[in-house]
Amino acid sequence: MSKRSEQRGRVTAALDQLRRHLGLALGAAASARQEAEADLAKLELERMIVRAGIERAGADEAIAERSRQPGMTDVVNWLHTVRGQFYADWAEGPNTLRELVGRAAPGAAGDPPGHWLGRVSTNPGTSVPELWRIGTSTVDSKTTGVAQTFDVAVPLLDESHLSITSAPKTRPTVDALVENLLMRVLSTFEPGAVRVHLWDVGQLTAVLPNLYPLSRTGALNVCDPTRLQDLLDELAGHIRRIHAHTMQGGHTSLRAMRLATGKRLEPWRIAVLFGNGEELQSERLRDLRRVASSALSAGISLILVDVPTTLGGSVENISLIDERRAISSMTGTDLVVSLDPPLPSSQVSMAATRLAEALIQKQGGPRSFADLLPGEFGQERSAHELRAPVGFYEGDPVEVVIGDASPHALIGGPSGSGKTNFLYALLGSLAARYSPDELALYLLDFKEGVSFAGLAPGRKDASWLPHARLVGVNVNTDREFGLALLRFLADELRRRSAAAKDHEVTNLADLREQDPHGHWPRIVAVIDEFQYLFAGRDTVTAQATSLLEDIARRGRSQGIHLVLASQDVAGIEAFWGKPAIFEQCTLRIAMPKARRVLSETNEAAVSAPRWHAVVNHDSGVSHGNQLAHVPDASTKDVFPKLQRQLWERFASNAEPRLFDGAISPLLEENDEFERLPTYTRPRILVGQTIGVRNDAHVVELSPTPGRNFAVLGTAIREALSIMDSCARSLAQQYVPGQVEFLVCNLVDRCQPSVDELCKKLAVEQHEVTTIAGPDLPGRLTEYAEQLSTVDKQRVLLLYGAEAALPALEAKAPGVLKSGLDHFRVLLKQGPGSGFHTIGWWRAIARLKDTLGFAGTDDIGAWAALDVQGSELSPFCAGQVVHWSPRPGRALFFDRTTHASPEVLIPFHHPDPEQVRP
Incomplete structure (x- = not known):
């Protein structure tokens, strides 16, 4: 029993000791939790005071209530001690800031307007200020005992975008702030180095009107309030183009390229967007953010006024309190910025005019050819x-x-x-x-x-x-x-x-x-x-x-x-x-x-x-x-x-x-006409080709069946032209005595032109035989009977061939063959014996009557004038012909060389009534 009691005592003692340790641990945990909760409450109070500002924290009821809680007095006292120590150690702070702004914002970027407004800079853009002055800020004298004032400036070109939030009735102040910044930038560089885009959701015109003299140079562009997308697209395109250019040169940005080359290769762009406090449409907002994220590396800076959004890239903020004061992200919420007063309107307008005139002069004024x-x-x-x-x-x-x-x-x-x-x-x-x-x-x-x-x-x-x-x-x-x-x-x-x-x-x-x-x-x-x-x-x-x-x-x-x-x-x-x-x-x-x-x-x-x-x-x-x-x-x-x-x-x-196309070509000036004497086989020039070279459509008069030529239609001048060019081009290839021209004209109006042609052929000493209309049947019979015995070339030039049909069809009593039968023999067999016909038929139907059944093959080539394409199908291997007559043009087809008809231009020929023998 004693042994069992001893064991029981040891277990009870161990449990008591465990209880004591657990109690101590739970007490320590509770104490640590209370301390942590107290520290958290202090930190929350510290955050609230810092966010509101120490000077304004006393007026905040929530902060005042928390400050009255046990242990919170130390937080307020500690913050006041830190703030006092900071300002005690910062006695030279304003002077340091003034020196910093003086170095980072030299010249027009930071000097008073009287030093630069209205003057034209010669800086090509290789030296760029880091900051641009907007006003001053003063450390409250209640803290340090002495008012401490320093300059306030914001980054812009290549460095940061700028977001401005207005207060009620402060639009004139916002305009003055933006105008001040733009004039400082424009006055820092030579004219043309900066281009400004203005967009105002609520105004068609009168957006910073003092700057309007610059709009006639392209340095200022006022955008349509309904076309924000156009501006964003333009900026996006500029970004893509600049990035492609800089990347090809091995640079990451336009600024890096400028630093590497020592030259300003592109102008800066500043886009000022005046909103109304309402969010943009989702698509416009997305495009704006996309532009902002890459704009700075392409030399584009955005100034947004009352456009609520979060932009990509570096952004500084200015929030107006009233017509004279603002809070800037550059100085923090504890310090109020006293904005620079507006620039005199007349001086801004005059300065903009001078900049515009200097830019026009720099560009040399209107350029000439x-x-x-x-x-x-x-x-x-x-x-x-x-x-x-x-x-x-x-x-x-x-x-x-x-x-x-x-x-x-x-x-x-x-x-x-x-x-x-x-x-x-x-x-x-x-x-x-x-x-x-x-x-x-x-x-x-x-x-x-x-x-x-x-x-x-x-x-x-x-x-x-x-x-x-x-x-x-x-x-x-x-x-x-x-x-x-x-x-x-x-x-x-x-x-x-x-x-x-x-x-x-x-x-x-x-x-x-x-x-x-x-x-x-x-x-x-x-x-x-x-x-x-x-x-x-x-x-x-x-x-x-x-x-x-x-x-x-x-x-x-x-x-x-x-x-x-x-x-x-x-x-x-x-x-x-x-x-x-x-x-x-x-x-x-x-x-x-x-x-x-x-x-x-x-x-x-x-x-x-x-x-x-x-x-x-x-x-x-x-x-x-x-x-x-x-x-x-x-x-x-x-x-x-x-x-x-x-x-x-x-x-x-x-x-x-x-x-x-408005002038009829001359036969003598055609390149093909000059080459004619070099050919071994005779060929006739029908008209000029519609082509790149100065060539002519030709028909070779080879000794093969069907090598005859027909002119179709009633257009007299064009028909005479083709007949004339055929005869003259053929005469060009023969020496006198080798060819005989047989000329028969059955159209009275054409007689002066025919006589003129005969005269030209005779001058060239070629044999010309004229045939009167009544004599044509007998002469054709004679020529048909002599086909096998004649040792020289004969060319029949027949004008108005259809007029001869009645006489050709007539037969004398007891005669088996008519003149038409002999004509068909000449058409079919003549080319093989050196007899070729060049005829003009004024009607397709009469040509069919002349040729008879299945005789279309005897006309190997033709030129159609005022004839519809549907009528030409029988003479074009049955294919559909798309042709509508036009003045001064003809449709030409040679069955030995063409797959389909081609358009030609008849050579120049005077009106037959103006020709005198």
Whole structure:
């Protein structure tokens, strides 16, 4: 029992000892908790006093109630002791701050207005103040015994954004504060170094009106209150462009690039946004925050007034208390900032005027076309790209770049917007920088005018633009000429691609390096009013669209570039289904009021001033906009002066081919006419081709069946022209005695013209036999019977052939064959024996009667005038012919060479009534 009792005693003692330890631990924990709760209460009271400010804490009932709780007196006493000690140790603080602001805000950034207001700085922007003065602050004398005043300044450019919150009835104070800051910034740097954007949600105008003199220079832009998105898009585009530029140079920001290069490469931008205390729409707010987060590195500072938001990046805050005082994040909530008084209104306006005048003078005033030109002509190389200024923005040149990155250009502008003037500025600037060996121009104007005619030799001026290879004007009705140009470019593209493949390269720059002796200039084809190419739903539109798409897609690598200009791009239906074409036109130029040239949401051209253009190398997206004032390049004696200088400098270059759709070409000036004597087989020239080269449509009079030619239609002048050019071109190839011309005219009105032709043939000593209408049947019978015995060529020129049908169909009694039967023999078998017929039938039906059943093959080639396409199908292998007659044009088809008919231009021929034998 004693043993059991002993064990029980030890257990009880152990439990008592455990109880004592647990009691001590719980007591210590309770005491620690009470101490922690007391410390937490002290810290909360300390936080409340610091937040409210020691001087204002006594008036706060919540703070006063907490201060009366046990143990809280020590907190208040300790804070007063710390504050007193701080100000006792800070006796030199105001002087130190004044010295700091003096160093960080020199000159106009911190000096009184009388020292700088109205003066123009020469600082180019390489020395940038860190702070900008807004007022002063005073340490309360109740704390230190002596009032301590120091300057207050805020960071801005490259350093921080600024958010200002107004108090009731303090808008004039806010305006004065912002105006003070802007004038300090503008007066610190040379004019043009800073650009200001003003936006006020509640005002169309009168936003800081004293600064308005700067608006005529571009240094100040007042934005539409309903178009905040436009401003944000502009800033975002500027940020993207600057970041791309700085990153390419290996720098992280515009400031870093400036420090590395020692130069200010871009102006600063300050965007001042006046709100009304209400939150912006969610989309605008998101865009604003996105801009703010990257703006400082791109040289953009935001000043937000009553725009409640939290911005990314460094932001300083100013909250107004009343008309004179504010709280700044630079000084804390305990110190009140006495804002600098407003600058005198008249002095601000005068200072802004002086800055504007200095900027205009610095920019040289309005620039002229001569300012676009280099000091020496033809010194640039086009292996990699073409680069030339086309205008100026605030004195700085705005360049157009045509190369691999921006291969093709789209230019749009309504009538009178300056589109033609821009084209001349572009052509002149390019031609002055690149020699004809570096740049070849193909110029085509579809509208009824002669915009490019002066670039080819004329009667008044024999000079031409040496870079021009082709000049086409007045071709609004000759869509085929535009198609011919595209075919030429496609052929040149294939030629260059083949050469690049042979040299195992992929682009023009490498090809020129591998083939330095080859002739590989960059080609720029300018097509003004190009929408005419797609005016109809026909084969021309289909082929032009296909060719243009191919050239636009593949031309960049081989140095072939398109410049497409139009007054009304919105009307080009054929293009909207071909995005590949517009996607390749990354260079967009929009004249004032132009639409759908830039991207759908980019309306910069709508508000562009007259004589300006919006140049955009980023497919029309708004961030790529560059506004350019385009100098006068198209008035009398402006461009011609440059052209004559270039012509004298590069006089050895051949003159360009001029195609004028309003002028009938001359047979004697056709290149094919000059080459005729070199051919071994006789050929006739029917008319001029609608093509890049000065060629003619020809018909070879070979000794094979069907090599006869017919002119179809009632258009007398055009018919006489074709008959005349056929005869004269044929006579050019024979020596006298080798050919006999048999001429029969059955149209009285044409007799003077026929006699004139016979006279010309006789002068060239060719044998000419005229046949009277009544004698035609007998003569045809005679010629048919002599086919196998004649040893010379015979050509029958038959005018108004259908008029001979009654006589040809008549048969004398007892005669088996009529004159028509012999005529058909001559048509069928004559070519093989050297007898060819060139006839003019005024009606398709009468030609069918002449040929008889299944006789269409005996007419191997024809030219149709005022004949509808549906009538020509039997003479065109049964295919559907799309042709509507037009004055001065003919449809030509040669069954041995053509897959489909082609349009030709008859050579010039005088009215038959004006011709006298």
